[in-house]
């Protein structure tokens with residue numbers, strides 16, 4: 015049984031089993047609108063400000079401490095459309111006041127490095143310029159330098175030493191599924207980072223000079239393409255490909271090389287013109303900004319890592335950006351302003367599970383399923399970044415058309431701040447969406463056809479997903495009883511019928527819209543033990559049936575005029591019911 019903190023409205027008369035509706039993946043209400051005028055949402059933001067004030071004063075979040083005397087941050091919350099976003103919170107640490115360069119007070123236009131948040135932007139540009147068509151092509155089609163390594167040895171002859179570069183696809187690299195090394199020559203390489211004491215003190219054997227990385231002295235000397243590839247291909251594979259996601263920076267360097275090969279254009283120039291300029295991301299850049307007056311430099315430009323040149327690692331983790339700019343970029347994703355809506359929806363899906371049941375990986379989304387916070391599980395599409403003194407977190411919640419951004423600090427700070435925001439935001443967002451859906455759709459709809467007594471009454475329930483079908487009569491027949499019979503539900507009293515937006519909508523004139531919903535009809539009776547391949551919350555498998563005259567009985571169409579719902583059509587019944595109350 016699924017656990018839930020919400021007390022379900024429908025309880026089976028006897029005892030323990032609490033029916034929990036099983037919506038389809040995705041939004042359970044139309045996206046909330048006019049959030050700046052929603053008292054619930056504004057109340058939640060007010061609460062969030064007090065909580066964040068407390069966090070900065072005490073250095074404590076419910077999820078762990080943050081070094082608030084040394085860490086500054088910028089947080090933005092936005093929906094798909096509101097210019098500038100819905101909320102902004104700035105915190106400038108005491109440490110920042112001691113700097114001689116950069117800002118003393120962070121603002122939403124302050125410039126941070128975003129670390130691996132860059133990977134998300136790299137894939138965004140990839141989708142814009144290259145699209146989906148090469149995801150299944152091997153990297154050797156585009157990076158000729160890997161061909162000798164592919165020929166030299168193979169996994170079939172030497173699995174523990176050799177990577178089959180001819181079988182490693184661009185899609186595998188983008189989703190960390192290639193099983194290739196995390197990197198070549200980074201600060202994680204102890205010989206690069208430099209150990210404070212002789213290696214023997216740590217129990218490490220001395221290694222010959224030839225085993226030292228051939229390039230990549232941190233901060234000053236990023237590897238050029240050839241030595242990097244030579245080094246990377248000589249490393250051992252990490253995991254068998256397509257087995258488990260294993261995070262790889264190297265994969266993103268290879269993708270950048272593939273990008274330049276496919277497009278014949280400079281990655282850097284294309285990023286600047288096709289993404290940053292196009293979205294007016296004026297504070298974002300590929301290279302170190304020439305003017306650092308807007309920069310956040312907690313320990314000065316060098317020690318903070320702000321001016322460190324990352325060479326070919328820039329598309330992996332080196333970009334510069336600001337809260338305002340990430341808001342613009344997030345909004346362009348949510349509103350599908352640069353890519354088609356279907357491309358965005360395909361992109362915002364997992365490629366693979368991880369061993370954490372609530373997490374999955376996309377390209378390169380780090381996806382987290384949030385159970386028990388609202389009426390349904392929803393997924394956060396995130397990307398965390400960390401480089402030198404900087405961290406960033408971008409979170410998109412497609413079910414709600416909303417986002418949050420955390421700025422600088424250590425990785426843990428960005429995570430703790432994000433965790434602090436989530437429970438203070440999403441319940442209010444859902445409550446707002448539910449209230450708006452109630453105002454718009456709830457009520458009784460009636461037949462206007464002489465002699466046909468048909469009606470349907472819709473409502474919403476506190477803490478519950480979707481529009482609930484309270485009663486439904488078709489030509490004087492209790493249609494819920496009829497469905498209950500067809501669905502094999504024992505008694506109509508145990509039928510739960512509700513509907514969810516299908517995402518199909520059509521503007522038919524300047525003021526009119528057709529909006530599609532699908533019903534989910536479920537028994538609220540105690541199910542048999544689900545087992546391992548059982549039917550627990552598997553409503554997706556039974557959508558669009560039963561059918562009557564080639565139309566699913568669960569198909570509903572609302573007609574909206576000037577923002578007001580005027581009618582509903584249960585399409586299988588070939589009748590339009592006018593909203594009367």
Ligand SMILES: *[C@@H]1O[C@H](CO)[C@@H](O)[C@H](O)[C@H]1NC(C)=O
Nearest residue numbers: 054055057058059061438442
């Ligand atoms: C805001 O905080 C108050 C006091 O803790 C609480 O009663 C209220 O429900 C909160 N509002 C929202 C929308 O979370």
Ligand SMILES: *[C@@H]1O[C@H](CO)[C@@H](O)[C@H](O)[C@H]1NC(C)=O
Nearest residue numbers: 064065068069072074075076
């Ligand atoms: C501030 O945070 C601390 C630690 O999380 C908590 O114990 C305290 O109740 C909070 N104070 C207010 C006024 O919210």
Ligand SMILES: *[C@@H]1O[C@H](CO)[C@@H](O)[C@H](O)[C@H]1NC(C)=O
Nearest residue numbers: 073081082083084108109110
């Ligand atoms: C920050 O706080 C920690 C723990 O309270 C303390 O050890 C450290 O010295 C403080 N740093 C600054 C820059 O104030």
Ligand SMILES: *[C@@H]1O[C@H](CO)[C@@H](O)[C@H](O)[C@H]1NC(C)=O
Nearest residue numbers: 154155156157158274275278
């Ligand atoms: C792309 O790579 C392929 C092989 O990997 C090579 O044959 C081709 O010349 C390259 N094209 C460009 C434009 O670099």
Ligand SMILES: *[C@@H]1O[C@H](CO)[C@@H](O)[C@H](O)[C@H]1NC(C)=O
Nearest residue numbers: 162163166167172175176248
């Ligand atoms: C070829 O593969 C072997 C391992 O089978 C490795 O030791 C050697 O360094 C490789 N040579 C090149 C040029 O990649």
Ligand SMILES: *[C@@H]1O[C@H](CO)[C@@H](O)[C@H](O)[C@H]1NC(C)=O
Nearest residue numbers: 123293294295296297338339
């Ligand atoms: C671009 O962003 C700047 C601030 O960074 C702003 O002043 C300007 O109005 C924006 N331009 C457009 C066309 O949105």
Ligand SMILES: *[C@@H]1O[C@H](CO)[C@@H](O)[C@H](O)[C@H]1NC(C)=O
Nearest residue numbers: 123303304305306307308309
């Ligand atoms: C640097 O940027 C700041 C703020 O945008 C501006 O006021 C200043 O004139 C710039 N300095 C130079 C040398 O361009």
Ligand SMILES: *[C@@H]1O[C@H](CO)[C@@H](O)[C@H](O)[C@H]1NC(C)=O
Nearest residue numbers: 463465466467488489490589
């Ligand atoms: C409504 O029911 C009556 C009586 O059974 C039947 O004669 C009539 O055809 C039905 N009309 C529609 C539109 O379903």
Ligand SMILES: *[C@@H]1O[C@H](CO)[C@@H](O)[C@H](O)[C@H]1NC(C)=O
Nearest residue numbers: 458467468469471487490491
């Ligand atoms: C819906 O129609 C049925 C059957 O004619 C009737 O009994 C019921 O009162 C109607 N419900 C509403 C809310 O009009």
Ligand SMILES: CC(=O)N[C@H]1CO[C@H](CO)[C@@H](O)[C@@H]1O
Nearest residue numbers: 084085086310312403423424
């Ligand atoms: C701008 C800023 O406050 N930077 C901080 C980022 O996080 C590191 C590690 O906690 C701090 O040392 C910096 O001061």
